[in-house]
Amino acid sequence: MLLLATVPGLAVLLTFHYLPLLGNVIAFQDFQPYLGILHSPWNGWTNFEVLTSGDPQFVTALGNTLVIMLLQIGVVFTVPIALALLLDSLVTERWKRIVQTVLYLPHFLSWVIVVSIFNELLGGSGPLNTFLRRHDLATFDIVGNAAVFQELVTGQVLWKEAGWAMILFLAALSRIDPELYEASSVDGAGKARQLWHITLPGLRSVIVLLLILRLGDALTVGFEQILLQQQAVGVDASEVLDTYVYNHGVVMGDWGVSAAVGLVKGLVGVVLVLGANKLAHAFGEPGLYQRSPR
Amino acid sequence: MLTRRTLLRGAAAAAVSGPLLAACGDGGADNQNTTERNQGVRLPAYAPSTVVKPDLPGNADGLLDAFLSYPDPPVQQFTGPPLTGGTVSAFVLTGSPVPPPKENNPFWQELDKRLGTELKLTITPSAEMAAKFSTLITGDDLPDLIVPALFLPNGVPAGIGNLPQWMATKCTDLTEYLGGDAVKEYPNLAAISTAAWKQCVYNGGIYGVPVPRGVAGTLMFRRDDIVQKVGADPDPKSFAEFRDFCRKVTDAKANRWAIVNAGGLMFLVQQMLGGPNGWRWDGAKLTHQVESEEFRKALSDVVAMYKEGVVHPDSFAGNAPTKRWFNAGEAVLTADRYTAWPQYYAENVAGPAFKISGMRPPKYDGGGWAPTWQSSAGATNNFTVFKKADKGRVKELLTLCNYLAAPFGTAEFLFRRYGVAGTHYTMQNGGPVYTQAGVTQTALGVRYIVDAPDAIFIPGNPEATKTSYEYQKAVIGTSVPDPVIANGLFSDEWSRKQPVLGGIVNNGQNDIIAGRQPLTYLDEMIKNWRSQGGDKVRQEFTEQLQKLGVK
Amino acid sequence: MKALKALLLTLCCALVVVPFVGIVATSLSTREQIVREGGFVIIPDQITFAAYEALFTGGVVPRAVGVSVFITAVGTALSLTTTTLLAYGLSRPGSLGHRPVLTLVVGALLFTPGIIPGYLTVSTLGLLDSYWAVILPAVVSAFNVVILRAFFMEIPAELVESARIDGAGDWQILTRIVLPLSKAVLSVIGLFYAVGYWNAFFTALLYLNDAAKWPVQLVLRTYVVNQQQLGVDQVGAGSLPPQEALQMAILVISIVPILLVYPFVQRHFTKGVLVGAVKG
Secondary structure: OHHHHOHHHHHHHHHHHHHHHHHHHHHHEOOOOOOHHHHOOEOOOHHHHHHHOOOHHHHHHHHHHHHHHHHHHHHHHHHHHHHHHHHHOOOOHHHHHHHHHHHHHHHHOOHHHHHHHHHHHHOOOOHHHHHHHHOOOOOOOOOOOHHHHHHHHHHHHHHHHHHHHHHHHHHHHOOOOHHHHHHHHHOOOOHHHHHHHHHHHHHHHHHHHHHHHHHHOOOOOOHHHHHHHHHHHOHHHHOOHHHHHHHHOHHHOOHHHHHHHHHHHHHHHHHHHHHHHHHHHHOOOOOOOOOOOO | OOHHHHHHHHOOHHHHOOOOOOOOOOOOOOOOOOHHHHHOOOOEOOOOOOOOOOOEOOOOOOOOOEOOOOOOOOEOOOOOOOOOOOEEEEEEEEOOOOOOOHHHOHHHHHHHHHHOOEEEEEEEEHHHHHHHHHHHHHOOOOOOEEOOOOEOOOOOEOOOOOHHHHHHHHEOOOHHHHOEHHHHHOHHHHOOOHHHHHOOEEOOEEOOEEEEOOOOOEEEEEEHHHHHHHOOOOOOOOHHHHHHHHHHHOEHHHOEEEEOOHHHHHHHHHHHOOOOOOEEEOOOOEEEHHHOHHHHHHHHHHHHHHHHOOEOOOOOOOOOOHHHHHHHOOEEEEEEEOOHHHHHHHHOOOHHHOOEEEEOOEOOOOOOEOOOEOOOOOOEEEEEEEEOOOHHHHHHHHHHHHHHOOOOOEHHHHHHHHOOEOOOEEEEOOEEEEOHHHHHHOOOOHHHOOOOOOOEOOOOOHHHHHHHHHHHHHHHOOOEOOHHHHOOOOOHHHHHHHHHHHHHHHHHHHHHHOOOOOOOHHHHHHHHHHHHHHHHHHHHHHHHHHHHOOO | OHHHHHHHHHHHHHHHHHHHHHHHHHHOOOHHHHHHOOOOOOOOOOOOOHHHHHHHHHOHHHHHHHHHHHHHHHHHHHHHHHHHHHHHHHHOOOOOOHHHHHHHHHHHHHOOOOHHHHHHHHHHOOOOOOOHHHHHHHOOOHHHHHHHHHHHHOOOHHHHHHHHHOOOOHHHHHHHHHHHHOHHHHHHHHHHHHHHHHHOOHHHHHHOOOHHHOOHHHHHHHHHOOOOOOOOOOOOHHHOOOHHHHHHHHHHHHHHHHHHHHHHHHOOOOOOHHHHHHHO
C-alpha cells in the first residue's frame, strides 16, 4: 500500500532520469550526434584518459576544485545557519520577514548578472576604485586578481545563495519546541547554553543531511560562474574540474568525454555519500539512509 | 559575426580564428572532405549586381560599395512573391532578444505575404547554438534551412566533429544548381563574391549559401573627438610615437585609458612589425603567428605598455563591455569590425561632436604605413545548409534565397532589413531609423539565412560613411590575407583543435601580459601549442600548400 | 548584544540592497547616464520608464510571464503531490521494497543524464514543443524527496501509532497527521520547486522550438547573454532604451512574481506547530 504511493514519482524518475541515463554509454564512444548512440563508434576507455593522463593542468584543476569546495562548504554552511539563528532571534515578525525577503533576492539572479555586478562595482573602473584613484589612494584590487580568486568566488556564492540556503534552516528551527527554551530558562540557562544544548541539536540532523547531500555533488563547483571569470585571472588560479572538462572536451564537441567525467563524478559522489552516511551513523545520526527498520 | 570581437577582447585575435567550422573529418576512408576535391569545385560564376549604383564604388580588392543615403525611391527588383504557398522551415540564430511571435508580429506576417509562403522559424540565441544544434541533428526531423553557426557561450566558435560528414548524409549538394553559370538563374546569389562562396565548400561540393561580409575584417577605431581635445597627434608615425600617443591620452583619474584591451594592442603592434596574419608561408615553411619573432617582440612591448597602465583596468573580464567603454570615452581606441561603425554612431552619447575613424598602423620604426590584416574568417559571416530534398523543392528554396539576397538599395532589402516605413522605421537624413516596433519585430534572424553583399552605410551620416569608405579604400590594397584562408586549405586537426589551440595562446598571452607569468613563458606556451596539435595542423596545411604549388 | 545583532543584519541587508537598488535604478535610467556611469546606476538623475514600456509593448514579455506562471503553477502542484507521496511511501522503514526504491532515488541524485539522451527521450514521447516537456522531467527532484522524507521521519512514532490504534489507515495518517505537521517544510519544498520551474531555461531552450512558447527566463537570457552581440546588426537603435536598462527591467519583471509568493510561504514558519499537535 505504502509502496503504491511511490509509483507516480518513481515512474517519472525512471522515464526522465534513468532511461536517458542509459545514454551515458556514450562515455565509451566517440559520440557523433548525427550518427546517434546506435551508430557512433565505440572507443573503450579513451574518454577517461583526460582523468588518468596525469596532465599537470588536470592536477591543478582538481586541487582548485577541492580548495574551493572546502571554502564553500565551510562558509556556505556556517553563514546561513548563523543568519537563520540571528533572524530567528529577532523579535518583530515584520522585520523578520523583510530581512528574509531581502536576503534571498540574489538567488534569482543568474551568474552572468552576479558576475557583472561584481565587476561593475568592484572593478578597476568601478565606483569604488574610481573614488580611491581620485583621492590618490591605493586601489582595491580584487576583481581580476588571481591571488584572491578563490575567495572572490566563494564570496560571490555567499552573496548569491546565503539567504536562500537559510530558508531550510528556518523551517527546521520552527520545529523546535518553544517549551524546551522556557524550561531551560527556568533552569537558569543562558542564551549561549540554550544555543548549544537546544538549538544546534535541533538543527543537527538537517545539517548532517545537507552536508551529505552536498558531498554527493562535491566535485561540482560553480561552472558558469568560473568560466565567466576565467579570462580575467588565468587558468592556473581558476581551472576547476568542470571547466577543465569543458575546455578539453566539450569545446571540441566531445560529448563522450563529458559523459565519462559525469560518470566518474557520480561514482565519487556514491563513495563520499556512503562514507559520510556511515560516519553519521557512527555518531548516532539518522543520516541519509535509516540504519534499519525500527 | 560574433567571433572576432569576442576573441580580440582577451587577446590572440588571429590565433583562434579561421573559417567558421572549417572542414573536419576523421580522416577515414569515407572522408570526402579533402582539399583536392574541394579545390576542384566549380564555384558560382560571379556577376556583380547592377541593380543599384553605389555613391562610392567598391573594387575587386574587396573594397565595399558605399551609400551616402538610401536610394529614394528604392529600386523595386521583384514584381511578385518568389513562392506560391506552402511552408518553409528554418533553423536560425539571433544575437538579439527574441522577437514577438508571429501573431503579434506584423513584420513577420508581412514577410510571409511578400515571400508567398509561411516561414516557420526556430530561433536560437547565438550563445546557446552549440547545445541546441547538437540535439537538433540527433533527430531526423530537420528544417528545410539550417544555419550551422556554432558558438560556445563565450562566443568562441565551437568545434564540432564531423560536420562535413553530417552534411554529406543529410544535406543537399547545391553544385548542380549553383556551380558555374547555373547560378545565373538566381542573379542575386550570383552577385555574391567568390571569396564568400569558398566558405561554403565541403565534401567536394557547394553545401550552402553564404551570408557575405567584407574581407577588410577588423580595424582600430579611434575617438577622434577625444584625441583632438587632448591635443595628441592622431596618427603616430612609429611604434615609439604610438606609445607616446597612448601615454598622452591616458588619464586614469578621469577614468580614461588609451585602449579597451591588451588584445587590441597585440593586434596593432604585430601589424606594425609586419607579423603574420594567422600563418606565414615562405614557400617552404609554414609558421604560425605565435611562433613568429614579431609576436615575441610585440608581446614584450605590450607587456611594458600594460604595466604603464594605458589599458583599461577591467579589460580581461569576461563579457567586458568594450563597446560601452569606447562610447563612454573610457577608452580612446578599440579594435572592432567595420560593421560596428554605424552602431557606434547610433549609440553615441557624446552628441554631435562624436567622431570616430580608423587608426592605421605605422611601420614599427617609421617610414610609412604597415599593411593591415584581412578578416580571419574569410568573407562570410556564416552559411546555411539545405536539408536533402527533391529537385523541385531545392529550386524553390533557392528562389526564396535569391529574393532574400536582394541587394542594398532595393525596396526588398529595405523591407527585409527595416520593415515597413512609418511602422518599423522612419527616414531621417536619408537613412532609415528604427522605431521600437522595428527593433523588436525585425530581429527574426532571417538575415543569417542568406544576405546580399555588404555595403558601407551609416544611416543619416554621409560624412561618417565617407570616412569609413576612405579608410577602407586606403588600407585594402595593401592588406594581407591569412594564407590558409586565401588558399582555401582544410585541416581536420585544425577544425577540431582550433578552440583548444586558441585557448592555449589566449590564456598564455593573458598570463604574460597581466604579469602572472614571465615573458620566457612564451617558449613553454609555444611548445604546448605545438604538441597539442599545432605541429599536426602545420603538417596538414603544408602538404596542401606544396600540392597546390603555392609559392 | 542586541545592537550588534541589528548592526550585523543591517550590514547583510545593505550588501544585498545596494546592488538591487542599482538594478532598479539602472532599469529607470537614460542611456546618457548609464554610459557615463559605467553601466550601473545607483541614483538616477532622471527617471524614465521607456525600458518597461518597450518590454510590455513588444508583446514578448507579458506572454512569457504568462507561460512561466502556468508552468510554475502546474509543475509545482504536480511536484508537491508526487514528492509527498514518494517521500511518505519511503518514510516508514520496513515497508516492502522500500530500500531499493530509496536507492533509486538517491542514485538519481548522484548521476545525471546527458543532454542528448534527455532530448531523445522527450522527443520519442512526442513532447517536443509542448509545455509538458519542460514540466514532466522536473516533477521529481531527488534532493527534495530525501529532505522531505527526513522531516517525515522525525514525526514522533507515538503520534502515528496512536492514530493507527484509533483505526486510521495510511492515507488518513498522511492527510490528518503527517501533512499538517509538515507545513513548514512543505512550503519550503514547494518554494524550491516553484523557483526551479520559474528559473528553468535550458530545458525550454532545448525542447521548445517555437519561441512563442518560451518562458520569461529564456527570454531574459536572450537579453542578458547576448548583451555584447546585441546591436551589432541593429543599426539605428540609438533612440531606443539602452540595452542595460532593458536587461535590468526584464530582470525586475522576472523577480517580482516570485517575490509576491514568498510571504505566503513564510507564514508557515511559525514555531511550535509540532508541539501543539503532540499535545492535542
